[in-house]
Amino acid sequence: MILKCRKCHEPAVVNMRQHKLPLCAAHFLEWIPEQTQRTIEKYRLFTRTDRVLVAVSGGKDSLSLWDILKQLGYQADGMTLQLGIDEGLQYSDQSHHFIEKFIGDFWPGSILHTVDVKSAYGESIPEVARRTDRGNARPCSVCGLIKRHEMNRLAHELGYDVLVTGHNLDDEASVLWSNVLNWQIDSLVRQAPILPADRPGLARKAKPLCRCYERDMAAYAVLRGIAYIYDECPFALHATSLQHKAALNDLENKHAGAKLQFYLGFLNARERGLFTLPEEDAPALRTCERCGQPTGTTAGLCTFCRLWDKKQAVVK
Ligand code: AMP
Ligand code: FES
Ligand code: ZN
Ligand code: ZN
Numbered sequence: 001m002i003l004k005c006r007k008c009h010e011p012a013v014v015n016m017r018q019h020k021l022p023l024c025a026a027h028f029l030e031w032i033p034e035q036t037q038r039t040i041e042k043y044r045l046f047t048r049t050d051r052v053l054v055a056v057s058g059g060k061d062s063l064s065l066w067d068i069l070k071q072l073g074y075q076a077d078g079m080t081l082q083l084g085i086d087e088g089l090q091y092s093d094q095s096h097h098f099i100e101k102f103i104g105d106f107w108p109g110s111i112l113h114t115v116d117v118k119s120a121y122g123e124s125i126p127e128v129a130r131r132t133d134r135g136n137a138r139p140c141s142v143c144g145l146i147k148r149h150e151m152n153r154l155a156h157e158l159g160y161d162v163l164v165t166g167h168n169l170d171d172e173a174s175v176l177w178s179n180v181l182n183w184q185i186d187s188l189v190r191q192a193p194i195l196p197a198d199r200p201g202l203a204r205k206a207k208p209l210c211r212c213y214e215r216d217m218a219a220y221a222v223l224r225g226i227a228y229i230y231d232e233c234p235f236a237l238h239a240t241s242l243q244h245k246a247a248l249n250d251l252e253n254k255h256a257g258a259k260l261q262f263y264l265g266f267l268n269a270r271e272r273g274l275f276t277l278p279e280e281d282a283p284a285l286r287t288c289e290r291c292g293q294p295t296g297t298t299a300g301l302c303t304f305c306r307l308w309d310k311k312q313a314v315v316k
Pocket of ligand 2: 140141234
């Protein structure tokens with residue numbers, strides 16, 4: 001049986017089983033921005049007078065997000081971090097190529113801020129991971145640290161009201177799954193579609209795609225004609241986050257909507273105060289003497305700044 005679009009009865013190209021909603025391409029391309037707008041309003045992420053900085057990686061989620069925000073009339077500029085990851089795939093160069101192509105094809109004249117980690121700090125991600133013990137042969141943890149720091153720095157220094165990332169429902173549900181499996185209470189308290197700029201040096205952060213399934217975001221990019229980098233980061237191939245995603249997909253295949261329900265149930269519980277810590281349990285944060293960002297470390301410098309100090313010691 002051919003499924004028909006719920007809105008116009010033409011043949012459907014996408015069937016969102018979690019919403020029991022088959023749609024044709026044209027109506028699907030309208031529905032995703034509408035859903036994003038609903039998320040922005042429901043969780044009060046930002047408004048059309050805010051200056052928004054979109055962190056773009058060259059992947060389907062962040063490029064689609066930038067596209068959707070532009071269509072919805074938001075003042076959205078882009079930022080990207082050149083990580084210097086090659087691994088025989090020219091991963092970082094490819095990623096940058098797709099971002100440039102997206103701008104040229106869809107939104108010429110858009111502002112893109114680029115930070116090249118090697119030019120700015122002297123080492124690419126694989127280089128800094130090899131030098132430090134944080135990498136454990138895999139650079140993902142040091143990479144995450146650098147990304148978080150640099151995204152926050154740029155948003156803050158350039159005076160943007162909010163930094164947005166392309167995290168989708170599958171990302172959020174798998175992080176939630178992991179936080180629950182390990183009962184990471186502090187992480188559960190912080191996991192939300194919006195993080196306020198409640199400390200000096202901190203930018204406001206939002207995830208407008210947190211209710212959109214990853215496969216729907218892929219469909220959006222393809223149907224809209226956005227070319228994006230298909231490959232996962234070569235270092236992430238065996239990451240536990242991918243295993244968690246696979247486990248949740250198994251569940252989803254048996255029970256359509258399970259992933260969405262898991263995440264939205266958590267957000268509802270959060271709104272009702274189930275995941276708040278008493279004031280006295282809030283981690284004591286200091287301000288880094290060098291970069292001014294909040295830090296949980298007791299020394300004067302944050303972990304990011306200490307990363308490059310160690311380099312000085314090696315070079316000398
Ligand atoms: P990931 O952690 O790779 O799943 O990426 C999550 C989100 O972080 C993406 O949707 C982007 O918004 C952002 N992001 C990841 N890598 C980069 C990068 N190299 N430059 C800018 N933003 C990035
Ligand atoms: Fe950072 Fe893969 S190690 S994106
Ligand atoms: Zn239709
Ligand atoms: Zn610092």
